[in-house]
Amino acid sequence: MRFKKVLDCLFGFMLKSNKMKYLVQVLINNVKVRKGLCSCFDPFGSASRKIHDDDQFYYLSSSSSASTISTILQVAQTIPSEILIEICGYLHPQDLYSLASVCKRYRSLLWSKSSTTTQQIWRTSRLKYVVNLSLAPPTKMSEQQYIWLMVLLNKCMFCDERKKLKLTMYWEFRMYCCKKCLNERIVSRQTLLNEYNVSEELMECFPRLLKGVNSRDPILYLKKDVIKTLNYYNQLKVFERNQWIKRQEIKINKLQLENEKYNNLHDQTRYDHTEKIERLLIKLHE
Structure with missing residues (x-):
């Protein structure tokens, strides 16, 4: 002990x-x-x-x-x-x-x-x-x-689901959860375009879920991120908005690369070889 x-x-x-x-x-x-x-x-x-x-x-x-x-x-x-x-x-x-x-x-x-x-x-x-976890945490994360x-989180952050194969890390949203709880908290690109009239250029300013193994997966965003970003955008003066969008696009692109790196690191740290294969097969059949 x-x-x-x-x-x-x-x-x-x-x-x-x-x-x-x-x-x-x-x-x-x-x-x-x-x-x-x-x-x-x-x-x-x-x-x-x-x-x-x-x-x-x-x-x-x-x-x-x-x-x-x-x-x-x-x-x-x-x-x-x-x-x-x-x-x-x-x-x-x-x-x-x-x-x-x-x-x-x-x-x-x-x-x-x-x-x-x-x-x-x-x-x-x-x-x-902790094997494989030599990389320092992202900026502003303790x-x-x-x-x-x-490493330590071993259940869905929002429900009591504990089966490892049903849980996934979505580092871009800082969430480790099941599919059901994820779906309750995300919104698709098409929904934002068609139902909420969000412009294409603004769409590039939201952190988005990284593409999985299935290229047909829709582009998804976290609802609270969308709301927060839109609120900030609407408070900007009109002449400030174009420059802000350009800066935000650059920021999001860098963030996406970082998120991919940490998602991969999480999988290397948490899952063994057999678990990785099982998870890949599940994703391919979704």
Whole structure:
């Protein structure tokens, strides 16, 4: 158990403190790997999510006495920051994610999107433990968001679908979801042209779903991206619009190349060779 081994290492730092040694031993003895419900944190804002049978997270045993739990929380609050940061350097991203649910202090350390220390902790863990994920996250995306999307997320972001073959990463929309939930959130190019009278030139200003193996697939956009872009466009002064469209087209073209790179990287990281073939066959028959 990685988490237990790392906590054992604390004794190397704490030989002069018998009290701390005792508290850490209590923490080790009462942190369990179990299945069920656990309070965790969604990198995109949600405060909690259900953990199902496939997941394993570290959390305090429900059979622990109130005094024991109090002692464990005391440990969480008294471990010096420099030692805690040192410990985190040995943890897999899954363990960091679990550790963030222990207490507010750990959450503050591990879930900050602006702290250089937090980002370094997650970056170190990613480079050490996640095969194929050496590429840095996109600009404005935190390390924990990046790792969550690439590795840790194992169910549809919008429903309880957990079958791997039914889930797909749409990096251009920052979504890992099933087909049903995707269809509820997208709109086709033809619909925008025919029903909403969106001009052809504006159509090039929306982030779009990358083409799959089937060239007959329609061009699709995320509804909320379309609404956001149209609202911004309509607020521009008339003489500003043409220049804005040109700049936006260049931006979107660059973004599409980046999205393709991260989509491919996600598939290399998440799926083995057999799974890749199975997914390709499913797409060919859609």
